[in-house]
Amino acid sequence: MSKQFWMRNETLVALVIILFCLFATASDPRFFSATTLSDLLRASIVLGIFAIGAMLVLVSGGIDVSFTAIAVFAMYVSTVLTLGTIPDLPWYLIFTLSIVIGAALGALNGLLIARFGLPTLIVTLGTLSVFRGFLLTFVGSERISSLPPGMRDFSRSMIARGTTEAGNFYALPLALAALVFVVVLTWFILQKTTLGRCIFAIGGSVESARRVGINVRAIQFFVYMYAGALAGLAGIIHGSMGRMADPFSLVGLELSVIAAVVLGGARLTGGYGTVSGTLLGVALIVLVQNSLIVVGIPSTWQSVAIGLLILIGTGLPAWQAKRAAERAA
Amino acid sequence: MPDDATERTSSPFVRLHNVIKHYGGVVALDGVDVTIQPGEAVCLAGENGSGKSTLIKILAGVEQATGGEVHIGGVRHTTLDPRVSAAAGVMVIYQDFSLFPNLSVAENIAFSRELTDGEKFASQRRNKQLARKVLERIGVDISVSERVENLSVAHKQLVAICRALASNARLIIMDEPTTALTEREVRSLLGIIRKLKDDGIAVLFVSHKLAEVLEVCETVFVLRNGKLVADGPASEFDAASLTRHMTGRDVPDSPPSTAQAVQNLLLEVSELHKQGAFENVSFSLREGEVLGISGLLGSGRTSLAKALFGLVKADSGTMKMEDNSIALGDPLAATQAGIGYVPEDRLTEGLFLTQSIVRNVSVGRLDSHTSKGFLNLQSLTGEAADWLKRLTVKAPDIHADVKSLSGGNQQRVALARWMARAPKLLILNGPSVGVDVGSKADIHDIIRELSQQGIGIIVISDDLPEILSVCHRILIMKNGQLTDEIASGTIDETELTHRLAS
Ligand SMILES: Nc1ncnc2c1ncn2[C@@H]1O[C@H](COP(=O)(O)OP(=O)(O)OP(=O)(O)O)[C@@H](O)[C@H]1O
Numbered sequence: 120m121s122k123q124f125w126m127r128n129e130t131l132v133a134l135v136i137i138l139f140c141l142f143a144t145a146s147d148p149r150f151f152s153a154t155t156l157s158d159l160l161r162a163s164i165v166l167g168i169f170a171i172g173a174m175l176v177l178v179s180g181g182i183d184v185s186f187t188a189i190a191v192f193a194m195y196v197s198t199v200l201t202l203g204t205i206p207d208l209p210w211y212l213i214f215t216l217s218i219v220i221g222a223a224l225g226a227l228n229g230l231l232i233a234r235f236g237l238p239t240l241i242v243t244l245g246t247l248s249v250f251r252g253f254l255l256t257f258v259g260s261e262r263i264s265s266l267p268p269g270m271r272d273f274s275r276s277m278i279a280r281g282t283t284e285a286g287n288f289y290a291l292p293l294a295l296a297a298l299v300f301v302v303v304l305t306w307f308i309l310q311k312t313t314l315g316r317c318i319f320a321i322g323g324s325v326e327s328a329r330r331v332g333i334n335v336r337a338i339q340f341f342v343y344m345y346a347g348a349l350a351g352l353a354g355i356i357h358g359s360m361g362r363m364a365d366p367f368s369l370v371g372l373e374l375s376v377i378a379a380v381v382l383g384g385a386r387l388t389g390g391y392g393t394v395s396g397t398l399l400g401v402a403l404i405v406l407v408q409n410s411l412i413v414v415g416i417p418s419t420w421q422s423v424a425i426g427l428l429i430l431i432g433t434g435l436p437a438w439q440a441k442r443a444a445e446r447a448a
Numbered sequence: 449m450p451d452d453a454t455e456r457t458s459s460p461f462v463r464l465h466n467v468i469k470h471y472g473g474v475v476a477l478d479g480v481d482v483t484i485q486p487g488e489a490v491c492l493a494g495e496n497g498s499g500k501s502t503l504i505k506i507l508a509g510v511e512q513a514t515g516g517e518v519h520i521g522g523v524r525h526t527t528l529d530p531r532v533s534a535a536a537g538v539m540v541i542y543q544d545f546s547l548f549p550n551l552s553v554a555e556n557i558a559f560s561r562e563l564t565d566g567e568k569f570a571s572q573r574r575n576k577q578l579a580r581k582v583l584e585r586i587g588v589d590i591s592v593s594e595r596v597e598n599l600s601v602a603h604k605q606l607v608a609i610c611r612a613l614a615s616n617a618r619l620i621i622m623d624e625p626t627t628a629l630t631e632r633e634v635r636s637l638l639g640i641i642r643k644l645k646d647d648g649i650a651v652l653f654v655s656h657k658l659a660e661v662l663e664v665c666e667t668v669f670v671l672r673n674g675k676l677v678a679d680g681p682a683s684e685f686d687a688a689s690l691t692r693h694m695t696g697r698d699v700p701d702s703p704p705s706t707a708q709a710v711q712n713l714l715l716e717v718s719e720l721h722k723q724g725a726f727e728n729v730s731f732s733l734r735e736g737e738v739l740g741i742s743g744l745l746g747s748g749r750t751s752l753a754k755a756l757f758g759l760v761k762a763d764s765g766t767m768k769m770e771d772n773s774i775a776l777g778d779p780l781a782a783t784q785a786g787i788g789y790v791p792e793d794r795l796t797e798g799l800f801l802t803q804s805i806v807r808n809v810s811v812g813r814l815d816s817h818t819s820k821g822f823l824n825l826q827s828l829t830g831e832a833a834d835w836l837k838r839l840t841v842k843a844p845d846i847h848a849d850v851k852s853l854s855g856g857n858q859q860r861v862a863l864a865r866w867m868a869r870a871p872k873l874l875i876l877n878g879p880s881v882g883v884d885v886g887s888k889a890d891i892h893d894i895i896r897e898l899s900q901q902g903i904g905i906i907v908i909s910d911d912l913p914e915i916l917s918v919c920h921r922i923l924i925m926k927n928g929q930l931t932d933e934i935a936s937g938t939i940d941e942t943e944l945t946h947r948l949a950s
């Protein structure tokens with residue numbers, strides 16, 4: 120296998136995942152089962168959709184930390200709206216509503232960034248607080264546990280469920296299909312469309328992009344709107360699957376998501392990132408968050424473990440790249 | 449303009465009339481008229497900061513003119529953006545290349561073409577095909593799937609050239625396309641320009657290497673301080689008259705340097721070896737000596753220069769400064785031993801573009817202007833301003849950002865930074881890359897002056913007249929080995945070219 124293959128983040132992260140699973144199975148054979156797998160997959164859905172959006176933003180050379188606030192905002196507002204108007208709205212229309220609200224908030228980020236050229240971190244830090252504050256002050260701060268029936272229907276819809284021969288129960292929710300859809304769509308946009316290549320281009324060099332005639336503002340606007348739409352989707356899925364619209368949830372998850380994306384090989388300086396890497400990063404973070412206990416590490420060590428993974432997972436390739444550059448010079 | 453076909457074909461491809469450009473208070477262009485016929489090779493000459501790049505940016509739609517008229521292909525454009533300009537057939541190779549470091553060679557080459565063709569979907573296969581075709585056309589062998597960030601400066605420049613060739617251009621503008629190229633690559637580029645002309649593609653060429661300019665161009669436009677001071681057929685100009693128009697004064701050919709008295713030994717390098725880059729390199733340098741190292745691209749000269757400064761770690765060998773050995777591969781140790789290094793790629797490595805000019809110069813001098821923990825800002829700034837003046841950096845204000853300077857003036861800022869550090873040994877990789885003729889002579893004078901003060905200097909350059917005029921001794925490098933040592937004054941340019949190529 121080529122040297123480059125071994126130097127990629129994806130390879131490293133995949134190796135760590137495999138090692139982790141081997142250890143976990145060795146310490147507790149029950150770990151390796153359909154039940155665990157379906158639990159982990161369930162836990163990956165919301166994080167995964169967030170991560171795909173965050174990756175897209177990193178590739179374009181920016182950073183978005185407001186997506187969790189957008190998600191809660193979109194989820195809570197669409198729940199309240201549905202309950203207050205047509206409670207019987209089918210789930211896909213409630214979802215559409217949430218996605219549209221998310222896209223609109225994302226577009227606001229995009230407008231501030233593309234139109235006024237403000238730094239992305241500052242804008243999204245600001246909108247994170249504004250969206251959240253607005254939600255809690257003007258919309259409501261109560262947890263709603265009697266969700267519209269549409270959302271409950273969604274959470275009960277399964278792609279597959281059953282019991283394995285070994286007697287392990289498993290269930291793959293419909294929400295997993297949403298993640299798959301998002302993954303395929305984003306991969307297609309990034310790799311197969313000129314729009315996607317322009318996103319990489321502006322992440323590589325904004326000035327060069329402008330000079331070859333890329334409409335940088337339009338691309339940025341799209342990126343933040345798309346990330347907002349994904350946040351809206353992730354939010355409503357989170358609400359439905361948790362059977363509760365909680366305006367205090369999700370916010371605070373930003374850093375785990377960005378950690379997953381960075382572990383998967385996206386660079387904070389822009390221009391680099393892949394869908395496959397991002398999914399691996401998410402898988403690793405979810406494993407650490409849910410299964411550290413299986414290998415005998417107390418769960419209080421979770422954040423330490425995640426921190427170490429980021430240091431090693433991003434430091435090692437950087438160090439290798441530096442050595443390679445020295446050798447080549 | 450009437451939509452009359454006959455009128456169109458007989459009209460020039462580009463016509464600029466009374467174009468004016470202001471950057472805040474700076475007048476970069478002051479009523480310039482330029483016309484370019486289809487298939488014509490035109491040269492734009494001028495000192496650093498005279499407005500050449502600005503004129504190009506206006507044609508490319510990157511900057512909007514403050515006043516005047518821009519006609520391309522017989523159509524007047526009141527607002528031009530890069531897309532419109534590219535669609536009209538204007539392609540630019542920028543001074544800083546403007547490539548995407550994170551994308552492959554193939555994608556970089558194909559990008560403009562994809563955009564002007566209005567492709568909605570990307571295809572790496574199509575990109576690679578196009579890239580291979582263009583690379584073949586200019587006879588260069590670069591892997592199309594390599595990321596541009598991993599390429600050498602010369603290869604980056606070639607990729608930028610290929611990108612322009614890949615589009616259906618009717619005018620290709622080259623803003624100093626040869627700064628990073630060696631003699632042989634420049635030859636092939638000039639060959640390409642001739643071929644383009646035969647295909648009816650016009651070329652606008654900016655270069656400080658006047659010999660090149662006169663060789664390929666039919667028409668010359670000379671700018672000075674944003675004004676057109678001369679224009680006409682190239683046959684009416686020679687290097688001397690061109691220089692006179694550009695600078696408004698005569699610049700004498702610098703005399704070849706003569707061997708000087710024997711001084712103390714400064715640097716001793718023995719058996720320096722680096723797998724795949726250079727082998728068995730041994731030489732010594734005396735105080736006040738100017739040593740030239742020349743060689744073709746890939747000869748290992750840049751690796752050697754970097755190894756001397758510790759940026760690249762040699763596998764074996766020893767280096768001694770004033771009889772003290774220096775650790776290999778340690779830039780800090782090299783700096784402490786008194787070695788300074790000015791890199792080849794000064795526009796993209798080494799400058800803080802969004803910091804002020806003064807800060808860029810004084811960044812290495814903070815220690816020397818600090819007493820009892822306090823920084824003496826006045827003396828620091830004074831010293832930097834002094835160096836900027838010595839290197840005649842043309843800037844409205846020394847506190848302006850470096851990025852607002854013209855390309856050649858940015859080069860000088862990088863030079864000033866290293867000269868200000870007053871090293872004992874200064875390694876200059878391409879000391880006058882991108883600098884106009886007038887100031888090239890100034891830089892050479894400064895090199896001589898530093899040498900008289902006892903500073904040892906290593907000049908790495910392909911500019912043979914430059915090497916011959918400032919160096920006491922010339923080493924020739926081939927395939928990683930020093931193959932020849934020549935005392936200056938014993939050889940002329942043709943002979944040196946011959947020895948380099950043989
Ligand atoms: N963005 C900017 N802001 C302010 N001044 C600028 C800017 N860009 C260029 N200038 C000024 O305009 C003048 C012309 O610059 P230009 O880059 O056109 O010179 P040039 O002829 O290309 O020189 P060189 O040979 O050094 O590349 C210079 O005085 C420069 O300082």
Ligand SMILES: [Mg+2]
Pocket residue numbers: 500501502543623854855856
């Ligand atoms: Mg210029």
